[in-house]
Amino acid sequence: MTSYSKEVIRDLAAGQLPWPQTRRIMSAYKDDDRFFKMVAVYQDRVAWKDPILLPVSDHLFICQSGDERITRCECGHSFGDYRKNWKLNAAIHVRNTEEALREIYPNSDLPDPEWMEIREFICPECGTLHEVEAAAPGYPIVHDFEPDLEGFYREWLGKPLQET
Amino acid sequence: MLDKPASALRLRERLLDSERLMEETGCYDGITELTLRNQDPLKFETLHTKLRAYCVSAREMARRISASPGVREVGEMVVAIYTPEGDAIALSNGIMVHVHTMSRFIKWMIKNNYEDNPRIREGDIFANNDAFIGTVQVPDVMDVVPIFHEGTLVGWAGAVCHELEAGGITPGGDVCLAQERFTEGLFVCAEKIGENDEIRRDYVIRCERNLRMPIYWVLDEKAKVASCIDMRESVKQLISEIGLDYWMKVSKEFIEEGRRAQLARTRQLTVPGIYRGHTFYGHVTAGKPGFQLLGDPDWLYNIPIEMEITTDGKITMDFEGTQPWGYHSMNCTPAGMDGGMFVTLTQHMNFEGLVNDGAWMATELKLPYGTWTNPDNEMVATATSWALLLPAYGVFQRLLSRSFVARGFVEEAFVGQVNSPMIEMGGESQYGTPFGMAHFECAAAGSGALAIKDGLDTAYVGWNPESDMGNIEIWEQSMPMVYIGRSIVPNSGGAGKYRGGCSFVSTWLINKTSHLRLHTSEHSSRVFDNGGMCGGYPAPTCQKHRAVRNSNIHELAAKGEPLAHAPGIDPHVSDYERNIGGDHVVVEGPYITSPHKSGDIFSHSYNGGGGYGDVLERDPIKTAWDVENGFLTRQAAGQVFGIVLKDDEDGYPIADIDATVERRAAMRKERLAKAIPVADWIAKERGRVEKADFAPEVKKMYASAIKLSSRFTRDFSDFWNVDAKSIFTPGAKP
Numbered sequence: 001m002t003s004y005s006k007e008v009i010r011d012l013a014a015g016q017l018p019w020p021q022t023r024r025i026m027s028a029y030k031d032d033d034r035f036f037k038m039v040a041v042y043q044d045r046v047a048w049k050d051p052i053l054l055p056v057s058d059h060l061f062i063c064q065s066g067d068e069r070i071t072r073c074e075c076g077h078s079f080g081d082y083r084k085n086w087k088l089n090a091a092i093h094v095r096n097t098e099e100a101l102r103e104i105y106p107n108s109d110l111p112d113p114e115w116m117e118i119r120e121f122i123c124p125e126c127g128t129l130h131e132v133e134a135a136a137p138g139y140p141i142v143h144d145f146e147p148d149l150e151g152f153y154r155e156w157l158g159k160p161l162q163e164t
Numbered sequence: 165m166l167d168k169p170a171s172a173l174r175l176r177e178r179l180l181d182s183e184r185l186m187e188e189t190g191c192y193d194g195i196t197e198l199t200l201r202n203q204d205p206l207k208f209e210t211l212h213t214k215l216r217a218y219c220v221s222a223r224e225m226a227r228r229i230s231a232s233p234g235v236r237e238v239g240e241m242v243v244a245i246y247t248p249e250g251d252a253i254a255l256s257n258g259i260m261v262h263v264h265t266m267s268r269f270i271k272w273m274i275k276n277n278y279e280d281n282p283r284i285r286e287g288d289i290f291a292n293n294d295a296f297i298g299t300v301q302v303p304d305v306m307d308v309v310p311i312f313h314e315g316t317l318v319g320w321a322g323a324v325c326h327e328l329e330a331g332g333i334t335p336g337g338d339v340c341l342a343q344e345r346f347t348e349g350l351f352v353c354a355e356k357i358g359e360n361d362e363i364r365r366d367y368v369i370r371c372e373r374n375l376r377m378p379i380y381w382v383l384d385e386k387a388k389v390a391s392c393i394d395m396r397e398s399v400k401q402l403i404s405e406i407g408l409d410y411w412m413k414v415s416k417e418f419i420e421e422g423r424r425a426q427l428a429r430t431r432q433l434t435v436p437g438i439y440r441g442h443t444f445y446g447h448v449t450a451g452k453p454g455f456q457l458l459g460d461p462d463w464l465y466n467i468p469i470e471m472e473i474t475t476d477g478k479i480t481m482d483f484e485g486t487q488p489w490g491y492h493s494m495n496c497t498p499a500g501m502d503g504g505m506f507v508t509l510t511q512h513m514n515f516e517g518l519v520n521d522g523a524w525m526a527t528e529l530k531l532p533y534g535t536w537t538n539p540d541n542e543m544v545a546t547a548t549s550w551a552l553l554l555p556a557y558g559v560f561q562r563l564l565s566r567s568f569v570a571r572g573f574v575e576e577a578f579v580g581q582v583n584s585p586m587i588e589m590g591g592e593s594q595y596g597t598p599f600g601m602a603h604f605e606c607a608a609a610g611s612g613a614l615a616i617k618d619g620l621d622t623a624y625v626g627w628n629p630e631s632d633m634g635n636i637e638i639w640e641q642s643m644p645m646v647y648i649g650r651s652i653v654p655n656s657g658g659a660g661k662y663r664g665g666c667s668f669v670s671t672w673l674i675n676k677t678s679h680l681r682l683h684t685s686e687h688s689s690r691v692f693d694n695g696g697m698c699g700g701y702p703a704p705t706c707q708k709h710r711a712v713r714n715s716n717i718h719e720l721a722a723k724g725e726p727l728a729h730a731p732g733i734d735p736h737v738s739d740y741e742r743n744i745g746g747d748h749v750v751v752e753g754p755y756i757t758s759p760h761k762s763g764d765i766f767s768h769s770y771n772g773g774g775g776y777g778d779v780l781e782r783d784p785i786k787t788a789w790d791v792e793n794g795f796l797t798r799q800a801a802g803q804v805f806g807i808v809l810k811d812d813e814d815g816y817p818i819a820d821i822d823a824t825v826e827r828r829a830a831m832r833k834e835r836l837a838k839a840i841p842v843a844d845w846i847a848k849e850r851g852r853v854e855k856a857d858f859a860p861e862v863k864k865m866y867a868s869a870i871k872l873s874s875r876f877t878r879d880f881s882d883f884w885n886v887d888a889k890s891i892f893t894p895g896a897k898p
Contacts, residue, residue, distance in 0.1 A: 009572075012574065012575060012616065013574050013616070015616040015617055015662070017616075019617075022575060022616065022617075025575055026575050026576070030432055030433065030573065032432070034571070034572040034573060035571055035572045037572070038572030038574075039572070054435065054570055055569060055570055055572070056566075056569075056570055057566075057569070057698045057699075058569075058615070058661070058698040058699060058776070058777045058778070059778075087842060088842050088843065088846075089842065090842050091836065091839035091840060091841055091842070092839055092840060092841075092842045092845050093835065093838045093839040093840075094845065103803060103804070104659060104701055104804055105655070105704050106655070106735075106797065106799045106800055106803055106804070107654060107655050107733040107734070107735060107797050107799065107800065108655060108656070108704035108705075108707065108735060109704065109705060109706075109707050109708050109735055109752075110704075110705070110735075111446075111690055111691050111692055111705050112446075112690035112691070112859075114858075114859040114862070115444075115446055115464055115690045115691050115859060115861060115862060116444060116446075116690065116691040116692060118701070118702075120835075120839070121842070122835060122836065122839045124836070124839070124841070126832075127832035127833070127835050127836045128699070128778055129699040129778040129779065129780070129835070130698070130699055130778075131698065131699055132695075132696050132699060132700065132701050132702070133695075134443075134444070134691070134692040134695055134702045135442065135444070136444060136464060136466065136691070136858075136862050136865060137852070137858055137859075137862060138849070138852065138853050138858055138862065138866065138884075139442070139466070140879060140880055140883035140884065141842070141846075141883070142440050142441065142442060142468075143440055144439065144440055144441065144566065145437060145438070145439055145440075145566055145570070146437050146438040146439075147435050147436070147437035147570065148435075148436040148437045148438075148473075148475065149437075151436050151475045152435050152436050152437075152475075155436075155475045156431055156435075156436070156475065
C-alpha cells in the first residue's frame with residue numbers, strides 16, 4: 001500500500017514539496033491513510049485543541065467542540081454549527097463599483113458592476129479571506145458544502161463518530 | 165442486413181435487453197461478477213492495454229493523414245472501440261469528450277432501426293454531426309464502422325475530428341452568428357456515407373460544394389475511416405486469437421469494471437455530501453451586424469450546479485435553476501452535457517488508462533427539460549455550446565476539488581477550466597483562393613490554480629487534456645495574417661495564494677488579402693464566467709478586441725519606428741493606440757464586422773484561470789519572478805497581493821520581505837475595516853431585492869430561472885425572505 005510520512009504530507013499541503021516528488025505522488029496510486037495523516041498535519045498547525053473532523057477550505061475546518069460540531073477558522077474563530085452556512089456568520093466586503101473592482105483587476109477589462117459583483121467572505125477575527133463569490137447582484141449566497149459527516153466516518157472510514 | 169447477430173436477438177433488442185439488465189441488477193449488462201477478471205487478471209489487464217494501444221496508435225496514424233492543422237497540430241481528434249450496443253470499451257487520448265457522444269450516435273442508429281434501413285453491413289461507414297443524435301456541435305464530425313467477425317457484428321470502431329470549417333453562416337465551425345439550426349452549417353444526420361470501406365463520391369461532392377475549405381473535412385474523413393479500419397482489423401485479429409465468446413464477455417466486463425472502478429475512486433478520493441457552486445455567462449450582441457431580432461440581443465445566464473456524492477460513490481450533477489435555451493449558438497444537448505462530464509472525469513478521477521463508458525455509468529446528470537442543457541426544441545443552434553459547457557464544467561471541477569481538499573488529496577484540487585474565446589475566419593486567402601477556418605491556438609489557455617501551486621500558463625483547456633496552441637508557422641500557412649506579436653497577458657490568471665495560469669494575446673497583420681472576414685465566439689462579456697476557490701479570485705472576464713483599420717504599420721516599419729506587439733497594460737489606452745496610426749476599433753463580445761484587408765491589425769486575448777487561496781499568502785519571491793517574467797505587473801504585486809518589490813543592482817525586481825509583512829498587516833486591517841457582518845449586508849440588500857432594483861438583463865435572468873424552477877424560486881425566496889415570484893414575474897399564476 002502506498003503511504004507517505006507525515007512530514008511529506010505536511011510539505012505537500014504547504015506547497016513546499018519539490019515538484020518532482022509532488023509529481024510522483026500525483027502519478028502514483030493513492031495512499032489510503034491520507035485522510036487521517038492530513039488531519040494530523042492540520043491539527044499541528046492550529047493552536048486550539050478541538051479535534052478536527054474535516055477540512056472544508058484552505059483555513060476552515062469542521063471540528064468537535066464539546067458536544068457541538070462547528071466550522072472553525074484556523075485562528076480559532078467559530079462560524080457556528082457545521083450544518084449551517086458558515087458564510088452567514090462571516091464578514092463581507094462587496095466589490096460592486098468599477099473603482100472597487102479595479103483594485104483587484106488593475107490592468108484588465110472589468111465586468112459590468114450592474115451585472116456582476118464580487119463578494120469577499122472574511123474571518124471577522126483574523127481577516128483571512130476564506131471565499132470569493134462572483135455573482136449577479138441579488139443572487140443568494142451559496143452554501144458551498146454540506147458534508148455527510150456521519151456517513152463519511154461510518155461507511156467510508158469505518159470509524160463512526162460518537163453521537164452528539 | 166445483419167444476418168448473424170452474436171445472440172439470437174437483433175441489435176435493437178440486444179440494446180434494450182442490456183438496458184433492462186442494468187436497470188434490474190444495477191450492473192452493466194447484468195454482469196454481477198467479474199468472472200474473467202477473477203479467473204485470469206493478467207490476461208484481462210493485458211487485453212485492455214492492447215485495446216487502448218490499438219486506439220492510441222490508430223489516432224496517431226490518422227493525425228498524419230489529416231490536412232487540418234486542428235487535427236495534425238493541436239490533436240483535435242479521438243478514437244474509441246465500442247460494444248455492439250454502442251458502449252465504449254477503450255479509447256485514445258485527445259478530445260475525449262466525444263467518446264460518449266459517439267456512444268449516443270451508435271445507440272441512436274440502433275434504436276432507429278438502421279438494421280433494416282439503411283442496413284448495417286461489413287465495410288459500411290456511418291457519419292454524424294447532429295448534436296441531438298450524438299455530438300456536441302456541428303464541427304465535431306464523427307465516423308463509425310461496424311466490426312464483424314465471421315458475419316457477426318461484434319463491435320464498432322469510431323473516430324471524431326473537430327473540423328475547422330463547417331459551412332455555416334459565418335466561416336469556421338463555432339459559428340457565432342447561428343441563432344437556430346439552419347445557419348450552423350453542413351449537417352450529416354447519422355448517414356451511411358460509405359460502403360466497402362470507401363467513402364461515397366456523392367457524399368464527398370456534397371462536402372466539396374457546401375464547405376468553404378472542404379480539404380480539411382474530406383481529408384479528416386479519410387483519416388477517421390483509416391483509423392476505424394485500423395482498429396477494426398486489430399480487433400478482428402485479437403478475436404481470432406482469444407475466441408469470439410471470450411471477446412463478447414470480456415469487452416463487457418471491461419465496462420462493468422470501469423463502472424465499479426469509478427465508484428471506488430469516488431469513495432477513495434472524495435467525501436460524501438452536497439456541493440454547490442455557480443457561474444454566469446454574459447452575451448452582448450446589441451447593435452452588432454448580422455444578428456436577427458429573434459430574442460433579446462443581450463442576456464445574462466446563471467448556471468447553478470448542485471453535486472451530490474452518495475455513500476455508494478455515485479456522483480449526481482443537477483442543473484436545476486439554470487436558464488432556458490435561446491436563439492443563440494450556445495445551447496447544448498444532453499449528448500454534449502454527457503461529453504462534458506466524461507472528459508472532466510477522465511482528467512480528474514480516471515487518468516490511469518483503464519477508463520471507458522463504465523465511468524459515465526457511475527454518474528448521473530439531471531438536465532432540466534427546456535433549459536440550455538436540454539432544449540425542448542430541436543431547431544436550436546448548438547454551434548458554440550462550449551461557451552456554456554466550459555464554465556459549467558469549470559464549476560464541476562471546483563466542486564470535485566472541494567471534495568479532494570476535504571479528503572486530504574490537495575494535490576488533485578484544481579480550480580478548473582475556463583472559457584477561452586476563439587477566432588474564425590474566411591474570405592480570400594493569401595493565395596487568392598476562397599478559404600475558411602477556425603484558429604485553434606485557443607486550445608492553450610491558462611488553467612485554474614491548484615491547491616498547492618499556480619495554474620498552468622498557456623497550456624490547458626478543458627476539452628482536450630493534450631492542450632496545444634499549435635505552431636505559428638503552420639497557422640501562418642493557413643491564413644492571410646502574419647503574427648506581429650504573441651505574448652503572455654499579465655495578470656490574466658485570477659489572484660490568490662496560488663494564481664491562475666496566465667493566458668496569451670496574439671496580434672496579427674492582415675496580409676495579402678482584400679477580403680478577410682474575422683469572427684470570434686465564446687465571449688462572456690460583462691461577467692466573470694469562471695471562479696476562484698478557497699479565497700482565490702476569478703480570472704478577468706473575456707477581454708475586448710482591438711483592431712486597427714488602415715494602419716500605417718508599413719510606413720512605421722520602413723522608417724524603423726517602434727511598433728506595438730500587444731495591447732499593453734493600460735486598460736484605457738492600448739499600445740496600438742499609442743504607437744500605430746489608423747482607425748482604432750474596440751469591440752466587446754463577438755467580433756462581427758465588415759471584412760478586413762491587408763495592412764489592418766487585429767488582436768485577440770485568451771483567458772486565464774481562477775486563483776486559489778488568500779492573496780495575502782502569496783509567496784513574495786515567486787511574485788518577483790512573475791513580475792520579472794511578465795506574468796504579473798508590478799502594480800498588481802503591490803496593490804492586489806500586498807508585495808513590496810524593490811530592484812536589485814541589475815534592475816530586476818526582488819521582494820522586500822519586511823516591507824511586505826508590514827504592508828500585508830495593514831491590508832488585513834483595512835480588509836476588516838471595510839467589511840461588515842453578512843447579516844447586516846443581507847438586511848441592506850433585501851430592500852434592493854424587494855424593489856428588483858437590478859439591470860434589465862439581471863431581472864430577466866431571475867424571471868427565467870423562477871419560471872423554470874420551483875427549487876430556485878424557493879431557495880431565492882427563503883434566502884431573502886421575500887416572494888420571488890411576485891417580485892420578478894408579477895401577474896404570473898401563483
